[in-house]
Amino acid sequence: MSLTSAAYVARRAAQREKVRTLYRRALKDTLNWAVHRHLFYDDAANLRDRFEQNKHVEDPDTIDRLIVDAEASYNKWRHPDPYIVPWAPGGSKFTRNPPPPEGIEIIYDYGREDNN
Amino acid sequence: MALRAAILRHVRVPLEATPKLQPWNGSIRSMSSHDDHITKEEVVDRVLSVIKDFPKVDPSKVTPEVHFQKDLGLDSLDTVEIVMALEEEFKLEIPDKEADKIDSCPLAIEYISNHPMSS
Numbered sequence: 112m113s114l115t116s117a118a119y120v121a122r123r124a125a126q127r128e129k130v131r132t133l134y135r136r137a138l139k140d141t142l143n144w145a146v147h148r149h150l151f152y153d154d155a156a157n158l159r160d161r162f163e164q165n166k167h168v169e170d171p172d173t174i175d176r177l178i179v180d181a182e183a184s185y186n187k188w189r190h191p192d193p194y195i196v197p198w199a200p201g202g203s204k205f206t207r208n209p210p211p212p213e214g215i216e217i218i219y220d221y222g223r224e225d226n227n
Numbered sequence: 228m229a230l231r232a233a234i235l236r237h238v239r240v241p242l243e244a245t246p247k248l249q250p251w252n253g254s255i256r257s258m259s260s261h262d263d264h265i266t267k268e269e270v271v272d273r274v275l276s277v278i279k280d281f282p283k284v285d286p287s288k289v290t291p292e293v294h295f296q297k298d299l300g301l302d303s304l305d306t307v308e309i310v311m312a313l314e315e316e317f318k319l320e321i322p323d324k325e326a327d328k329i330d331s332c333p334l335a336i337e338y339i340s341n342h343p344m345s346s
Binding site: 127128130131132134135136138139155159162195196197198199202 | 303304306307308310311318319320323326327344
């Protein structure tokens with residue numbers, strides 16, 4: 112009995128984490144689709160409502176099915192060119208102008224190397 | 228050749244007059260994307276202001292030790308929204324797994340102040 116209940120708790124915890132990650136991704140994607148911030152607020156509220164609708168579902172199999180549906184919907188509407196923070200991989204500034212390694216120093220003596 | 232030597236013997240270019248290029252001192256690189264890192268006090272201030280601006284939060288309850296769900300009465304989706312707001316405030320890109328673990332103010336402050344790219 113305790114084993115099954117432990118398995119149940121673990122399954123619910125995994126589902127909660129999945130839903131949190133899904134909500135996070137979907138929220139970021141909503142921001143990608145929104146041209147203006149004031150449009151994003153409405154879209155984010157709608158997204159939140161869609162998650163809140165199934166807040167009180169208790170049956171794990173139903174939850175699994177809902178998660179699969181939501182992930183399919185997220186993948187269908189995923190933005191083709193999402194915003195990426197400039198320094199992050201895929202961002203516009205990724206690996207641009209990296210700092211010189213520790214201990215390396217630039218000496219500005221071009222043309223005056225001999226008569227220092 | 229003799230003329231050249233004669234001229235060179237008499238012409239003195241004062242070395243001090245040439246503008247000296249100063250080597251930049253240490254960590255300050257202007258125009259670089261790698262600024263000096265923000266201080267911990269600034270991180271705390273800005274994290275708290277972001278949380279206070281969250282609509283469902285009572286601003287008087289917000290302290291640097293606050294836990295989002297236990298102390299502020301938020302749920303897990305609100306936590307996700309707060310972490311996303313913090314990401315935008317500090318221009319960060321937090322991986323999903325790590326963002327999922329940030330559930331309180333001390334954790335958020337620690338993560339952001341230790342992040343090399345937070346600004």
